[in-house]
Amino acid sequence: xxxxxxxxxxxxxxxxxxxxLSDILELADDWSGSSTEGYHWDIAPLGTSWEASPEWSxxxxxxxxxxxxxxxQSLNTVPIALSEICEIRLNATPVLINGVLAxxxxxxxxxxxxxxxxxxxxxxxxxxxxxxxxxxKYTDRGGSNVDRTGPTADGALSVSSxxxxxxxxxxxxxxxxxxxxxxxxxxxxxxxEKDARIIYRALGFDGSSSGFTVNAATSWTEDLxxxxxxxxxxxxxxxxxxVTMYSARRLLxxxxxxxxxxxxxxxxxxxxxxDIVQQRTHARLHSMISLGINSIExxxxxxxxxxxxxxxxxxxxxxxxxGDATLSLGPPDRLRMRTMAALSLxxxxxxxxxxxxxxxxxxxxxxxxxxxxRAPAAEMTFADWATRxxxxxxxxxxxxxxxxxxxxxxxxxxxxxxxxxxxxxxxSGGLRRLTNHVRPRMHALLDSTRTRLHATTDxxxxxxxxARASGRIHMPLTSxxxxxxxxxYAYPWSDADAFRSAWYHRMQIGGQAEFHPNDRFSLNMRLxxxxxxxxxxxxxxxxxxxxxxxxxxxxxxxxxLTVQKRFWGERLRLSxxxxxxxxxxxxxxxxxxxxxxxxxxxxxxxxxxGNAGSS
Amino acid sequence: MRRPLTIxxxxxxxxxxxxxxxxxxxxxxxxxxxNVNQNILHDHWHPGRGMxxxxxxxxxxxxxxxxxxxxxxxxxxxVPGFGALWISxxxxxxxxxxxxxxxxxxxxxxxxxxxxxxxxxxxxxxxxESDFVSSASLRASLRIGRDWFxxxxxxxxxxxxxxxxxxxxxxxxxxxxxxxxxxxxxxxx
Numbered sequence: 185x186x187x188x189x190x191x192x193x194x195x196x197x198x199x200x201x202x203x204x205l206s207d208i209l210e211l212a213d214d215w216s217g218s219s220t221e222g223y224h225w226d227i228a229p230l231g232t233s234w235e236a237s238p239e240w241s242x243x244x245x246x247x248x249x250x251x252x253x254x255x256x257q258s259l260n261t262v263p264i265a266l267s268e269i270c271e272i273r274l275n276a277t278p279v280l281i282n283g284v285l286a287x288x289x290x291x292x293x294x295x296x297x298x299x300x301x302x303x304x305x306x307x308x309x310x311x312x313x314x315x316x317x318x319x320x321k322y323t324d325r326g327g328s329n330v331d332r333t334g335p336t337a338d339g340a341l342s343v344s345s346x347x348x349x350x351x352x353x354x355x356x357x358x359x360x361x362x363x364x365x366x367x368x369x370x371x372x373x374x375x376x377e378k379d380a381r382i383i384y385r386a387l388g389f390d391g392s393s394s395g396f397t398v399n400a401a402t403s404w405t406e407d408l409x410x411x412x413x414x415x416x417x418x419x420x421x422x423x424x425x426x427v428t429m430y431s432a433r434r435l436l437x438x439x440x441x442x443x444x445x446x447x448x449x450x451x452x453x454x455x456x457x458x459d460i461v462q463q464r465t466h467a468r469l470h471s472m473i474s475l476g477i478n479s480i481e482x483x484x485x486x487x488x489x490x491x492x493x494x495x496x497x498x499x500x501x502x503x504x505x506x507g508d509a510t511l512s513l514g515p516p517d518r519l520r521m522r523t524m525a526a527l528s529l530x531x532x533x534x535x536x537x538x539x540x541x542x543x544x545x546x547x548x549x550x551x552x553x554x555x556x557x558r559a560p561a562a563e564m565t566f567a568d569w570a571t572r573x574x575x576x577x578x579x580x581x582x583x584x585x586x587x588x589x590x591x592x593x594x595x596x597x598x599x600x601x602x603x604x605x606x607x608x609x610x611x612s613g614g615l616r617r618l619t620n621h622v623r624p625r626m627h628a629l630l631d632s633t634r635t636r637l638h639a640t641t642d643x644x645x646x647x648x649x650x651a652r653a654s655g656r657i658h659m660p661l662t663s664x665x666x667x668x669x670x671x672x673y674a675y676p677w678s679d680a681d682a683f684r685s686a687w688y689h690r691m692q693i694g695g696q697a698e699f700h701p702n703d704r705f706s707l708n709m710r711l712x713x714x715x716x717x718x719x720x721x722x723x724x725x726x727x728x729x730x731x732x733x734x735x736x737x738x739x740x741x742x743x744x745l746t747v748q749k750r751f752w753g754e755r756l757r758l759s760x761x762x763x764x765x766x767x768x769x770x771x772x773x774x775x776x777x778x779x780x781x782x783x784x785x786x787x788x789x790x791x792x793x794g795n796a797g798s799s
Numbered sequence: 800m801r802r803p804l805t806i807x808x809x810x811x812x813x814x815x816x817x818x819x820x821x822x823x824x825x826x827x828x829x830x831x832x833x834n835v836n837q838n839i840l841h842d843h844w845h846p847g848r849g850m851x852x853x854x855x856x857x858x859x860x861x862x863x864x865x866x867x868x869x870x871x872x873x874x875x876x877x878v879p880g881f882g883a884l885w886i887s888x889x890x891x892x893x894x895x896x897x898x899x900x901x902x903x904x905x906x907x908x909x910x911x912x913x914x915x916x917x918x919x920x921x922x923x924x925x926x927x928e929s930d931f932v933s934s935a936s937l938r939a940s941l942r943i944g945r946d947w948f949x950x951x952x953x954x955x956x957x958x959x960x961x962x963x964x965x966x967x968x969x970x971x972x973x974x975x976x977x978x979x980x981x982x983x984x985x986x987x988x
Contacts, residue, residue: 312910312931318960319913319928322878323843325962332929701859751987760888760908783908783931 188550188600188612189273190214190656194296197269199698199706201746201761203309203336203786204357205259205266208291210744210763211696213670214276214654215289216689216714220410222333223359223382224258229276229289230692231652231674232616239288245295245399246282246439247428250464253445254411254576255566255624259291261424263386263401265338265353267307267788270296276654276672277598277614278539278554280524282439283470283483283508285539287556287594295390298342298349302793306339309786311761313360331360331378333782338386348393353401357384382407400427409447411458413566413626413641414577418458419450434472441466458576460493462564481510491564493574500564500572504530508537519544528559533591535559548602557593567622567643584644584682592620608658618683619647625682646686648678668696691715694742704750712742757788819857822987825979826855830952830972832870840964844872844880851970853889856979856987861892862903870968879915885956886910887934899942907934911958931959940974948974 192211200211206225209217217227226238233239238257242249244264251257273292281290311333317326335358342351359382388401402425410417423446430439446461468485487504506528514520519542526537535558543550570581598614623646654672661667671693676684694712741764748759761784830853834846849870855862868885887909895901911932936954943949951971958964979987 312929312959314931314959315961316928316930316959318930318958318964319840319844319872319878319881319915320960320962321928322915325839327961330961705859762908783910 188277188552188598189275189279189292192272192274194270197266197272198757198759198788199700199708199746199748200710200744201309201708201748201759201763201784201786202266203307203334203761203784205262205264208259208272208274210710210712210742212274213656213694214672214692215274216692218688221359221381223260224256224407224409225260226256227259229274230654230672230689231614231650231687232276233288241281241284241286241288241290243281243284243286243290243292244426244428245293245397247399247430247441248281248284248466249426249428249441250443250462251424251445252565253422253447253460253462254409254413254458260357260384261403261405261422263355263388263403263424263426264293265306265340265355265388267305267338267790268295268340268351268353270294277600277612278552278596280510280522280539280541283468283481283485283510283524283526285524285526285537285554285556285559287537287554287559287596298344298351299792300344300346303342303344304339304791305789306337307786307788308335308337309759309784310334310336311782311784313782329378333360333784334358348391350391351389353386353388355384355386355403358382359384395433396429396431398427398429401425411576411579413579413624414456414458416454416456416577418454418456418577419452420447420458421450422447434474437470437472439466439468439470454577456577457495458493459495460491460569460574460576462489462491464489477515479512481512483508483510489564491569493569498573500569502531502564504528506530517546526559530559533558550598550600550602552596552598554594554596556595558591559593565622566624570624570641570643580640582640582642584642592618592622594618594621606660608656610656610658611654613651613653615649615651617649621646623682623686625685642682644680644682646678646680646683648676648680648683650674650676650687664699664701666698666700670694670696688716689714706746706748708744708746708748710742710744714742755790759786759788760784761786819860821859822856822979822984824857824976825983825987826853826864826974826976828853828855828950828972828974830950830970832868832954832968832970834870834872834966835969836965836967838965839962840872840966841875843874843876843878845875847871847873849883849968851885851972855889855891858890861890862905864889864891864905866907866909874916881913881915884912884914885932886912887932889934889936891936891938901940903938903940905934905936905938907936908932909934911956911964930964933957933959946976948976950974 190213192208196211202208209215209225209227214229215227216230217225219225228238228240242251251261271294275286275290275292277289278285278287279290281292313330313333316330320326321329338353338355340351340353342349358380360380383406384403386401386403390399402423405422407420407422408417409420426441426443428441431437442465444463448459449457465488466485468483470481470483472479472481485506489502491500506526508524508526510522510524512522521542523540528535537559538555541552575581594616596614596616598612600612603609623644625642625644627640652674656668656670658668659666673691674687675690676687678684692712692714697709699707744761744763746759746761748757750757763782830851832849832851847870849868851866851868853864853866855864866887866889869882871882872880874880887907889905889907891903891905893901893903909932910929912927912929914927934954934956936952938950938952940948940950954968956966956968
């Protein structure tokens with residue numbers, strides 16, 4: 185199953201020195217992203233959806249968790265303990281997960297099963313950025329302070345037996361953005377120096393017994409959020425809470441999930457208030473009937489979503505009803521097929537979804553087709569709010585040629601081929617047609633000394649096509665040394681300039697090498713080039729102030745190196761990672777800033793008492 | 800003719816660091832250090848003497864070690880003096896010349912923490928700064944017994960501040976080598 189997905193195991197994450205969930209972007213072959221301050225990343229499968237409209241979906245243990253807030257999804261706001269993650273599947277193509285069609289790709293996180301007995305696992309890490317004045321701050325040669333990243337820490341305590349487990353987790357993180365090359369594009373309220381720009385805290389609980397599973401977690405993020413539509417940063421307290429309950433019984437199973445995201449503006453000198461609360465409840469009943477090797481699953485789902493925003497507490501409520509049927513055909517070693525058809529009634533609009541996948545594990549071919557027309561929105565978008573009068577920070581909006589946003593449709597065809605045992609080759613290509621999608625398109629006047637944008641946002645309907653091709657080759661050169669090379673290219677075409685310009689990132693090539701002489705030591709190196717289209721406003725600003733915009737390459741280069749060593753069997757693992765922290769592509773100037781290094785060290789500790797069990 | 804000969808010589812001197820038993824021994828080293836160069840840092844600070852202690856063990860290839868160093872910079876002008884604590888992880892390739900003498904080029908990375916005598920700004924926690932440091936060195940060692948050895952080292956530190964802190968140190972010290980034994984080897988592995 186799922187030859188199209190890129191699978192990252194817990195071991196992969198540890199060997200790559202992943203400390204934050206957003207760090208998986210370094211390992212994602214088909215995904216690209218941009219960041220204003222190096223913490224919140226706007227990510228998307230390259231060629232699947234545009235950066236300005238994050239249509240990818242997040243699943244934790246098979247349950248859909250929506251993070252959308254102000255048209256962005258930031259992985260680092262998820263309340264989760266990284267040390268408890270067992271596997272992450274990155275689906276750059278449409279995928280069907282528990283009856284939910286993730287048409288814009290999906291990040292699927294699977295938490296580890298708690299080992300039998302008592303178990304304690306945790307990790308802590310921190311890093312230094314280069315470019316700090318150090319002692320020169322006391323002289324006339326010193327510039328502004330550049331501080332650390334982190335400390336980033338999480339831990340989980342679990343107790344488990346054969347058919348039940350209970351687990352509690354805590355997580356905390358701090359982020360400083362003080363480098364002179366990145367400060368001007370975020371620094372209006374943030375004074376830098378020693379104070380953290382972003383403070384994250386989270387706690388959670390999950391448990392299972394007799395086939396019933398519950399998972400609840402919440403995170404608080406004290407943030408100085410840079411919002412491109414307002415062209416400035418605002419101090420906000422963000423809270424993300426989710427609760428999921430499910431039972432996977434075949435005859436009659438159910439899943440219920442609820443998620444709430446709130447952004448509450450703190451006091452600020454510009455008197456901007458953008459309070460917003462988004463809540464979403466999803467309930468689904470499903471039943472599976474086996475027909476020999478084939479099976480059919482019926483599902484009925486109900487979605488309630490509500491957003492409340494602004495000091496006037498404007499409210500936007502949405503109900504969606506959906507019925508689906510999934511037919512699975514074929515034995516494991518032959519051609520297999522899965523087809524899902526769904527009808528939905530969403531805000532009094534009838535829509536449909538068709539997803540069909542045919543694949544052959546031995547030959548390695550995988551074909552996916554989706555037709556999605558007026559399908560359930562169930563996710564209230566930025567454009568939906570804007571049409572109802574939401575104006576964060578009195579941002580300027582213009583509505584251009586806007587048809588009914590809920591009439592949008594998506595048609596896509598993806599084909600993938602995987603070959604080889606030792607040397608593994610993966611090739612995929614896809615074609616996608618999007619009609620009546622709604623996109624916020626920003627016109628920003630860049631200040632040449634700091635990115636205080638004067639932004640006007642057009643809400644436009646965008647229709648067009650995008651073709652995408654990707655390849656990956658995984659070569660074990662020796663038993664201890666493996667190399668992976670990959671590349672992906674997305675080409676949009678449309679009469680609408682708004683559609684084409686949404687793809688800042690059209691090409692990504694990279695490589696990963698790993699030296700792994702035994703199960704205790706590993707050396708992991710990742711090199712990536714992300715191509716970016718030029719952007720006229722950025723070019724003009726760069727021409728006006730070439731010293732500030734030193735990097736005018738149409739792309740960004742990333743180099744990351746991690747050394748990892750394991751002590752005392754499985755108990756203690758130390759890793760050191762060197763990454764360039766600031767050569768990030770940014771939505772407002774895709775080429776990013778000058779390359780700077782970040783050196784991080786991390787320690788992971790695992791303790792277990794009781795019978796050895798699965799983990 | 801010259802190129803094959805060079806390769807043979809390099810192979811001959813590097814063979815011991817390629818064919819070795821990882822974590823089979825542990826070297827404990829202590830040395831006195833002195834910063835010797837002059838640059839813009841030294842316009843404001845005068846370098847004092849320092850100490851450095853290291854633990855080094857054979858790795859899968861080359862030697863791997865961790866070091867802890869301290870040294871001091873006294874104020875020359877109207878700036879606070881500071882003490883520096885330097886923790887680093889080093890890797891080196893030992894090139895023996897006979898039984899007693901060996902040269903070891905090393906590279907390392909670590910953290911360079913400066914604790915200032917007086918914080919002159921109003922921000923909290925400004926009495927110290929931590930920055931990333933990279934290093935490269937050449938060490939010459941002379942065995943004076945079965946387990947003991949003397950060594951001298953020239954080392955270049957590059958603390959990643961802006962402007963860069965470029966520091967050259969010379970040092971001399973004494974070291975002791977011991978077998979790790981089963982328990983210590985298991986811990987190191």
